[in-house]
Amino acid sequence: MCRGEPNPIGNLSNINQVGYINSNLVNETKSDQFPDLSITKQLYTLNDTVHLHLMLNATRYNELTEWFIKGKNMFNPLLILHPTLLHPFSRGNLSLASTNIDDPPLIYPNFLDSNTTDLVVLMAGVNHVLNMLNTNSTGFGDFELLDITSPNCLPYDFKTEAYWNCTMKALARPTGQPVGTCRMGTDPMNNDVVNERLKVFGMNNLRVVDGSVIPTITAGDGTTTNVMMAEKAAYYILYDTYFG
Structure with missing residues (x-):
């Protein structure tokens, strides 16, 4: 300062x-x-x-x-x-x-x-x-x-x-954008929580849609990433409702 x-x-x-x-x-x-x-x-x-x-x-x-x-x-x-x-x-x-x-x-x-x-x-x-x-x-x-x-x-x-x-x-202070507590991946035995469609492993109708699914933090502001993720989740939910 x-x-x-x-x-x-x-x-x-x-x-x-x-x-x-x-x-x-x-x-x-x-x-x-x-x-x-x-x-x-x-x-x-x-x-x-x-x-x-x-x-x-x-x-x-x-x-x-x-x-x-x-x-x-x-x-x-x-x-x-x-x-x-x-x-x-x-x-x-x-x-x-x-x-x-x-x-x-x-x-x-x-x-x-x-x-x-x-x-x-x-x-x-x-x-x-x-x-x-x-x-x-x-x-x-x-x-x-x-x-x-x-x-x-x-x-x-x-x-x-x-x-x-x-x-x-x-x-030192955090920027308020922690990630990774419900990370996306392919193996629940490796502490992965959701799959590529944001569905929680072992649950039929439960999704996590926020920054916690990002495995490692993005370099820029996370707001845009979260908005994009929400748009994609909305598409998945609509698709599964009408065609799943």
């Missing part, structure tokens, strides 16, 4: 600028030409009491971090650049809490802690952002990098690798 005066080129909108890069650190199954990180730009004007507060309500940072961000924004515009993992390696799990359908499920996201590869790739995103801030051609203007880390990371010197690793674990 930075404070300062943006130049006109960098002041296009609050949040509608996203770039994609390849860290060249891992190659899961795809060619190196595909990105594994995105960089989202958010620019908040001086004393922004609307958009900044909405962002803070969504991220739910600790009180000290939130207080610090609001305090800086009272006297300076803020630029926030978010590196985001497009293909995280970490895997969480979900299970039933009991046989009572009213009990919420047990969800263990395991973000970052379960796989060091994600931290390495995310650190590459942080370094890319730092390089961007030192490049005049990006149009971000004259900004000062701010230390807004969690209180747990205060023992580490600002901008060191230990500092960034601690800060990433403390402040």
Whole structure:
């Protein structure tokens, strides 16, 4: 996060600028030409009491971090650049809490802690952002990098690798598009839940139609994928009703 005066080129909108890069650190199954990180730009004007507060309500940072961000924004515009993992390696799990359908499920996201590869790739995103801030051609203007880390990371010197690793674990947040808990596949013995027509294995008239059937997360926003899936499911249901 930075404070300062943006130049006109960098002041296009609050949040509608996203770039994609390849860290060249891992190659899961795809060619190196595909990105594994995105960089989202958010620019908040001086004393922004609307958009900044909405962002803070969504991220739910600790009180000290939130207080610090609001305090800086009272006297300076803020630029926030978010590196985001497009293909995280970490895997969480979900299970039933009991046989009572009213009990919420047990969800263990395991973000970052379960796989060091994600931290390495995310650190590459942080370094890319730092390089961007030192490049005049990006149009971000004259900004000062701010230390807004969690209180747990205060023992580490600002901008060191230990500092960034601690800060990433403390402040990283999901984008709200988890997938894979009811993944599509061909083998229910391999934890696949639905078939290619979105029908739950072992059930005659039950389908799952949402992002949970996607085996691995998409690089872009998942909304379009879910809409397409719903359209396809509607076709399947109509076809099975009249011709099945």
